[in-house]
């Protein structure tokens with residue numbers, strides 16, 4: 001083994017390529033348990049050292065094997081969308097569909113350059129190695145019977161193996177490597193990152209089904225495939241990510257590997273490893289309120305589907321009992337969290353690195369979930385768009401541990417729903433945005449989150465990412481426009497059910513400045529937000545707001561901003577503070593999808609904090625159908641009182657005495 005690895009490292013690159021030509025790889029037979037039923041012929045041919053014939057027998061076995069089911073591929077019901085057909089046809093021309101954020105697809109060369117990196121965004125480099133255009137090619141092949149798809153796929157498959165060797169040199173070996181080899185070594189970080197490897201493990205189960213009957217799927221190719229597949233699973237086994245959604249993805253895909261290819265001697269180990277990780281991680285990564293601990297609606301949703309995929313493939317192949325009942329109960333709770341935080345148009349708040357998911361995709365998810373949880377009437381309601389099932393019995397409802405607070409006056413399109421985020425610390429995908437919110441009223445999300453725009457890469461890419469994740473582009477309070485230093489909110493009050501509902505959350509946003517935010521959902525129709533900042537810190541304290549795309553009118557004197565939509569569905573935001581409080585317009589962008597952004601209005605109410613005295617603001621957020629009301633507001637409590645916040649408010653002639661006490 002050691003000798004082989006060394007030779008792989010030291011031979012010139014072209015020689016490595018020859019090692020991986022499409023030729024018989026007898027070591028594939030060592031990886032398979034030849035004592036399995038159906039392997040008799042292969043086994044006896046191997047015993048006679050008739051390897052070519054053994055490979056033919058093995059391929060015959062795989063083409064006719066029964067009893068292995070794939071939860072997502074039914075060869076009698078293959079469908080391809082116009083988009084997938086394009087990806088398949090582009091794939092033939094080496095215009096590889098790598099990432100939706102980078103369209104049209106780049107050309108990777110007649111002689112494919114797997115290290116081509118036109119924009120230094122890590123995702124573009126990593127995701128090339130997910131080969132997303134291959135499944136479309138498989139579908140196109142299956143539907144058309146055109147061997148050009150299979151021929152090109154097998155060629156690309158082998159080409160990828162040749163040009164992306166998995167180098168794992170020791171320190172000494174690395175020290176003696178040439179520039180070209182060092183470049184290849186750097187490429188390993190992208191081509192062999194466990195997340196990408198696991199992605200390929202999963203997709204190759206489907207690809208195997210689509211292509212195995214092709215004339216290009218030769219007995220020799222089968223041995224290449226098996227050796228490569230085994231190497232993939234071994235790579236993940238030995239290099240699981242430490243935590244988070246990556247670990248979940250990897251574990252789920254090891255279940256795929258072990259279940260779909262039970263002929264491998266290591267298959268049971270792979271399957272059991274994946275199941276054990278999912279069983280453990282579902283307890284660690286999901287808070288008892290049902291939300292995934294990265295605090296990102298997109299990865300929450302992804303995690304649900306990971307847990308479901310894990311159990312689905314186990315179920316259709318007879319291993320469901322390896323998951324305890326509590327596993328499915330947790331998944332169900334996670335789905336209920338989605339229902340809770342979703343707006344009536346099925347869309348999600350774009351907190352953290354979330355992208356916007358639209359109703360058609362969400363309906364597909366709900367329909368899939370309804371099959372797994374047929375007795376859950378709320379899931380059925382969502383899946384059937386209200387034609388069956390029942391609405392949840394609650395309106396406003398929080399996810400206490402993860403810190404999502406939902407104010408809601410209904411479930412239909414004309415409802416008002418605010419989702420406020422003020423949770424515990426989380427990691428990479430989470431943003432420093434405690435206290436921020438999105439607010440949907442009557443069919444419009446007036447305060448969408450800025451989103452994330454891009455993940456990571458070169459300094460230039462990171463700069464764009466940093467813009468979208470900074471605190472000051474969220475609806476919360478900053479000191480000198482700086483990012484908050486700590487994201488660990490505590491809830492002081494959550495009082496719902498009365499005419500006016502109340503929330504008080506507090507975060508030690510900066511070492512010397514604590515932010516306390518109180519939200520009143522008055523008459524379940526409009527909002528009054530009180531922001532108080534206390535501590536030794538001095539500087540420019542601001543409360544930021546950003547609106548949906550569209551024109552606004554700004555009245556700096558009255559600290560008033562109004563949207564100007566022409567459909568009688570508008571929003572008035574008015575600030576009240578001390579005499580020195582001013583309104584400042586700010587740069588505003590919103591991103592609903594990767595590498596897409598729109599300009600939008602943004603502004604802040606700000607004041608100078610000159611000493612250790614607290615500063616505070618009142619903001620009234622008032623939906624307007626026709627005529628804007630005349631609003632006044634003032635405090636009826638002292639600054640940062642220990643156990644209460646009070647506001648006296650007048651809307652036209654109606655007076656409100658708002659008080660939150662805890």
Ligand code: MG
Pocket residue numbers: 350351352431433449450451452468469474
């Ligand atoms: Mg954000």
